[in-house]
Amino acid sequence: MEVTEKRQRVFSGIQPSGNITMGNYMGAITNWVAMQDLYDCLFCVVDMHAITVRQDPKKLREQTLSLLALLIGCGLDPEKNIMYIQSHVPQHAELSWILNCYTMYGELSRMTQFKDKSQKHADNINAGLFDYPVLMAADILLYNADYVPIGEDQKQHLELARNIAQRFNNHHGEVFTVPEPYIPKVGGRIMSLAEPDKKMSKSDTNPNAYILLLDKPDDIMRKFKRAVTDSEAKVEYREGKSGVNNLMTIYSVATGKSISEIENEFAGKGYGDFKTAVGEAVVEMLRPIREKTEDVLKNKDYLESVYAKNAALASRLAERNLEKIRKKVGFVAKPRG
Numbered sequence: 428m429e430v431t432e433k434r435q436r437v438f439s440g441i442q443p444s445g446n447i448t449m450g451n452y453m454g455a456i457t458n459w460v461a462m463q464d465l466y467d468c469l470f471c472v473v474d475m476h477a478i479t480v481r482q483d484p485k486k487l488r489e490q491t492l493s494l495l496a497l498l499i500g501c502g503l504d505p506e507k508n509i510m511y512i513q514s515h516v517p518q519h520a521e522l523s524w525i526l527n528c529y530t531m532y533g534e535l536s537r538m539t540q541f542k543d544k545s546q547k548h549a550d551n552i553n554a555g556l557f558d559y560p561v562l563m564a565a566d567i568l569l570y571n572a573d574y575v576p577i578g579e580d581q582k583q584h585l586e587l588a589r590n591i592a593q594r595f596n597n598h599h600g601e602v603f604t605v606p607e608p609y610i611p612k613v614g615g616r617i618m619s620l621a622e623p624d625k626k627m628s629k630s631d632t633n634p635n636a637y638i639l640l641l642d643k644p645d646d647i648m649r650k651f652k653r654a655v656t657d658s659e660a661k662v663e664y665r666e667g668k669s670g671v672n673n674l675m676t677i678y679s680v681a682t683g684k685s686i687s688e689i690e691n692e693f694a695g696k697g698y699g700d701f702k703t704a705v706g707e708a709v710v711e712m713l714r715p716i717r718e719k720t721e722d723v724l725k726n727k728d729y730l731e732s733v734y735a736k737n738a739a740l741a742s743r744l745a746e747r748n749l750e751k752i753r754k755k756v757g758f759v760a761k762p763r764g
């Protein structure tokens with residue numbers, strides 16, 4: 428008899444709020460691409476998370492679809508992975524409510540992203556913004572994911588998801604898999620090109636601070652030439668050289684070269700040559716992504732078939748797990764038919 432080993436499961440999500448940066452790509456999506464052949468993966472465009480800050484509805488719709496196209500452009504295969512839109516699978520919201528009742532106010536108050544976003548959106552500190560990490564925990568626990576590929580900024584949220592899973596399991600038996608974060612050693616935290624002590628973020632008001640995946644080559648080269656470094660003119664990875672360290676990290680991810688190989692390559696050379704090389708490597712890395720994404724975006728029917736088919740698959744998996752969870756918490760089984 429043939430023994431078939433069950434593959435481990437991966438879940439990750441990305442918000443369709445604005446354009447996607449090279450930070451998102453290097454911190455998360457490259458690992459999604461690498462994991463798709465080894466695990467059963469679900470990749471979700473999290474539009475419900477996006478509305479925790481005000482969005483223009485028309486733009487949100489467009490960005491959600493173009494992000495799905497971009498993920499395909501990055502090399503994710505919708506035949507191999509379940510790639511879908513969060514709001515199409517209402518079980519995420521239902522589990523989120525249940526998990527709210529297993530999450531402490533104090534835990535949510537400690538979330539650094541909540542503190543940062545409440546400062547940034549002081550006129551709209553809504554309950555969804557506070558509850559954001561519980562919805563994220565629901566995304567992951569709904570599918571019993573073993574691994575969650577993320578950048579470093581999401582580590583605290585994942586730690587919370589683990590705590591919620593353990594708390595629920597303590598009450599009700601082994602219901603949830605306790606998920607592990609999967610963070611790249613190089614590229615887990617890509618910094619702003621303008622203020623290298625800050626994370627690269629698509630919501631930065633200065634467009635020279637970030638590289639977008641769909642930026643044109645000329646813009647990419649210009650942004651790297653302007654990137655903030657220091658006055659030492661030495662391509663070395665060291666404490667206190669956050670601008671240069673960041674560019675070395677980016678070059679390392681784009682070329683596959685190690686940090687010491689990069690130090691050797693640029694020994695005795697100035698920052699001008701180095702920045703040009705980083706820019707060119709990033710242009711080459713992003714070129715096929717831009718071309719493929721443009722192709723996918725031309726075919727709206729294909730895109731719709733992808734998210735429709737995959738939402739049905741996700742929903743089936745989610746419902747199977749949620750039936751168990753409802754029973755564990757004491758809900759009367761839903762009448763069939």
Ligand code: TYM
Nearest residue numbers: 439440441442450451454455563577578581615616617627
């Ligand atoms: P989001 O949309 O802000 O970012 C998507 C992914 O990109 C990573 N990332 C970075 N990595 C390295 N350097 C950076 N500068 C950088 N900026 C962003 C993020 O860590 C993330 O992995 N809450 C999540 C979305 C989410 C999710 C989930 C993730 C919702 N549900 C379930 C995992 C599992 C978020 O806002 O990511």
